[in-house]
Amino acid sequence: MTATESTLRAAAERSGPGLRRKLGAVALLVLLLAAALLASLLLGARSVGLDSVLAALADFDPMDGGQVVVQSRLARTAGAVVVGAALGLAGAGLQGLTRNPLADTGILGLNAGSSLAVVVVAALLGAASLPLLMAAAFLGAALVMALVYLVASVGREGATPIKLALGGAALAVGIGSITNTILMISKSTFDEFRRWQIGSLSAGSMETYLLAVPVIAAGALLVLSTARACNAVAMGEDTALALGFNLKRSRLLGSIGVVLLAGTATAVAGPIAFVGLMIPHAVRLLVGGDYRWIMPASLLAGPVLLLLADTAGRLVLPPSEIQVGVMCAMLGGPIFIIMMRSGMKSVKL
Amino acid sequence: MSAIERSTQQEPIRHKGAAARRASRVRTAALWMVLVLLATAAAYIFWGRDRLPAIEVLQVLGGESVPGTGFILMEDRLPRLVVGALAGAGLGLSGALFQRWLGNPLASPDVIGVGFGASAAAIAAMIVFGVNDWKLNAFALAGGLAVAAVIYWLSASGQRTGSRLILAGLAIGAVLQALIQFLLTQAEVNTASDAMRWLTGSLSASTWERAAVLGVGLGAVGVLALPVVLSQLKLLELGEDAAAALGLHVGRARMLLVFAAVALGAIPIAVTGPLAFVAFLAGPITAALSRGAIHVPLAGLTGATLVVVANFFAANLFAQINLPVGVITGAFGAPFLIWVLVRANSTGNGG
Numbered sequence: 178m179t180a181t182e183s184t185l186r187a188a189a190e191r192s193g194p195g196l197r198r199k200l201g202a203v204a205l206l207v208l209l210l211a212a213a214l215l216a217s218l219l220l221g222a223r224s225v226g227l228d229s230v231l232a233a234l235a236d237f238d239p240m241d242g243g244q245v246v247v248q249s250r251l252a253r254t255a256g257a258v259v260v261g262a263a264l265g266l267a268g269a270g271l272q273g274l275t276r277n278p279l280a281d282t283g284i285l286g287l288n289a290g291s292s293l294a295v296v297v298v299a300a301l302l303g304a305a306s307l308p309l310l311m312a313a314a315f316l317g318a319a320l321v322m323a324l325v326y327l328v329a330s331v332g333r334e335g336a337t338p339i340k341l342a343l344g345g346a347a348l349a350v351g352i353g354s355i356t357n358t359i360l361m362i363s364k365s366t367f368d369e370f371r372r373w374q375i376g377s378l379s380a381g382s383m384e385t386y387l388l389a390v391p392v393i394a395a396g397a398l399l400v401l402s403t404a405r406a407c408n409a410v411a412m413g414e415d416t417a418l419a420l421g422f423n424l425k426r427s428r429l430l431g432s433i434g435v436v437l438l439a440g441t442a443t444a445v446a447g448p449i450a451f452v453g454l455m456i457p458h459a460v461r462l463l464v465g466g467d468y469r470w471i472m473p474a475s476l477l478a479g480p481v482l483l484l485l486a487d488t489a490g491r492l493v494l495p496p497s498e499i500q501v502g503v504m505c506a507m508l509g510g511p512i513f514i515i516m517m518r519s520g521m522k523s524v525k526l
Numbered sequence: 527m528s529a530i531e532r533s534t535q536q537e538p539i540r541h542k543g544a545a546a547r548r549a550s551r552v553r554t555a556a557l558w559m560v561l562v563l564l565a566t567a568a569a570y571i572f573w574g575r576d577r578l579p580a581i582e583v584l585q586v587l588g589g590e591s592v593p594g595t596g597f598i599l600m601e602d603r604l605p606r607l608v609v610g611a612l613a614g615a616g617l618g619l620s621g622a623l624f625q626r627w628l629g630n631p632l633a634s635p636d637v638i639g640v641g642f643g644a645s646a647a648a649i650a651a652m653i654v655f656g657v658n659d660w661k662l663n664a665f666a667l668a669g670g671l672a673v674a675a676v677i678y679w680l681s682a683s684g685q686r687t688g689s690r691l692i693l694a695g696l697a698i699g700a701v702l703q704a705l706i707q708f709l710l711t712q713a714e715v716n717t718a719s720d721a722m723r724w725l726t727g728s729l730s731a732s733t734w735e736r737a738a739v740l741g742v743g744l745g746a747v748g749v750l751a752l753p754v755v756l757s758q759l760k761l762l763e764l765g766e767d768a769a770a771a772l773g774l775h776v777g778r779a780r781m782l783l784v785f786a787a788v789a790l791g792a793i794p795i796a797v798t799g800p801l802a803f804v805a806f807l808a809g810p811i812t813a814a815l816s817r818g819a820i821h822v823p824l825a826g827l828t829g830a831t832l833v834v835v836a837n838f839f840a841a842n843l844f845a846q847i848n849l850p851v852g853v854i855t856g857a858f859g860a861p862f863l864i865w866v867l868v869r870a871n872s873t874g875n876g877g
Contacts, residue, residue: 279693283700328867339693343632344867346696347806350636351863354802354856357726358849367719375707450700499708506704513697514680517690 202463206477213484222495253378257483265479267438268453270400273407282439283450285345289352290321291443314444376449376502399434407468451509555815609732611830613794618829620791621805634806638695642702643673644792666796727801727852743793803859
C-alpha cells in the first residue's frame, strides 16, 4: 500500500461513520428498495393483493384482472429501478467530480440537452429506434457537459456552485425554448412527446428499459471507477494533484460515465430533475463523505426514490396520474430550499 | 501634503470625468437603439410575412382606406409592433432591475422563477378557468408577485439575501415548470398546443385592445413607481446599512422595488407569454455598450429593440412555418447567454 492510499483511507475513515454503521445503512437501503418494489407493484389506481403479485410473477394468467394490473406495472417498476439508479449515481458523480453540492443532471442542464437531441432526432426521422434516440441523448448531454466545463474553466475563481447552478438553469431555459419550438412545429411529435417531456415511466415498455441496462451499467462502471479521485478532489484540487491523481483523466472518464447515465435515463423516461441532487445528499447522511460508499449507495437509493415518487403519483389523483418527473420536482424543489437554508452554511456559495 | 491626501482629493475629479464619459456612451447607445428600433419597425411595415406594395402602405399611413393592405397594416402589423415594443420594454426594465438589485447578471426574472410564477398562474387560468382576456394579466401579476413573496420570505432569514434568493428562486422555478408541464398534459391537445405557443412567447394574438392594456399597465408602473425605484436603487446599492444611515426606509424601498420589477415583467408575460431571454439579455447588453453597470432605462429600450428585431426575423426568415417570436429570441439568445455567463465568470461576479 502506498502512502497516498493510506492518507486517503485515513482521511475518509476519520470523517465518516464506522464500517458497521455503513453496512447497516446499506442493509437498510436494500430493505427500503424491496419495500418500494412491492409498493410499486401493489398500489395504484387499482390496488391488488400480494397473492396477485406472486401469482403474476410465478405463473401469469391473462384472464385474472389483478394479475394483468401487476403485469402492466412490471415495466414501469423496472423502469423506475433502471432510471433511478442511473440518475442517483450520475448526481453523485457530478457532485464529486465538480466538488459542487448543487450539481444535478437537471440543474446543470444535461437533461435539457438530452431532451432537445431526442426531440430533434424524432422530429427529423419520424419514428426513430430507441438505440438511435439513446445515442442522440448521449450527444446532447455531452454537449451541455462540455459547455458547463467551458463556462466553468473561464475566470479567476473558477465556477462557484451557485454560478454553475445558475448557468445551468439559464442554459436549460434556452435549450428548453428550442425544444418547445420543435414540438410546436410538428404536432405529431408534440403528441408523442408531451408526456415523455415531463419525465414519465408509464409510456415505456419492458424492452425499452432492458435495452437501457447495458448502457447504464457501462456508465455506472465508469463513474464508480472515479470514486477515489472524487475523495481526493473533496480535499481540494491541489491536494488531489499532490497525491498523484490524474484529475484530467478521472474527470474525462467520470464525465463520460455521467453523460451515459443521464442521457440514457432521459432517452427512456424523459428529463427527471432533482433525483441526482437529493440522492447523494440523503446517502451522505447515512454513509458519510466517502465516495466509495456514496456511489454504490446512490445506486440503491435512486431506485427507492423513483419507485416511491412514481407510486405516489399514481395514488394522488386517481384515475389520472401525476408524472414521476412532476413528483420529483415537487419533492426536490422544497428539499433543495431546505438544504440551502440549513445544511449549506458550510458550503461556500 | 501626503500622497494619500492628494489621491483622495483627486478622486472626485477623476470620478466625474468617468461618469461624464459613461453618460455620453449611454446617450450614444440610446440613440443607436432608437434608430435600429425605428428602422426595423419601418422595414417590418413593408416586409412582414408577405410584402405589401409600398404605395398602398404609404396611402394607408396617409389616412386613406385601402382594402386588404389597410387591414393587414392596422389590425396586424401595427398592433404587433406596439405590443412587441411595449412587452420588450417591460421585460427589459424588469430584468435590469432584478440584475442591478441582486448584483448578479444571471439573476433575471426568467431564471429565478418569477417569470415561471406569472406563466404558471396564467396557464392555470387559461386551462382550468378558461380565462382568455385582460384578466390573464391579473392572474400573471398575482402569480409573479406570489412567487416573489415566497422567494423573498424563504431567503430573508440570512444576512445577505442575494445568492440565497437566487437559489430559492431557482428551486421554485423548477417546481413551477413541473406544474406547468403537468397542467399541459391535463389539457386537450389543442388547448395544450395553444398554451405551449403562448409559453414560448408569441405576438400573434396582438390586438389594439391588448396593446392598450399593456400600455396602461406598464405606463402606470413606469410613471408612478419607476422614478422612485431608480433613485432608491442607487442608495440600496451602497449596502443596506449605508442606505439606512442615509435616511432610506430600507424595507419599504426593497418592497417597492420588488413590486415594480415583478409588475413590469408580469404584465407583458400575460399578453405575449415569456419571451425567452429578453429580460435576461437586455441588462448585460447595456452594461457592455456603456462599459459600466447595467443601465435600467436603456435596458427598457434595448428590450423593445430586441423584440421588434426578433419579430422582423420571425416574419421574414421563417414565414412558412409561422414561428412565434419567442423562439427567435430563445434561439438567438442562447449564444449571448453563454457570452454573459463567461463574462460574469471572468469578471468575478455572478455568485
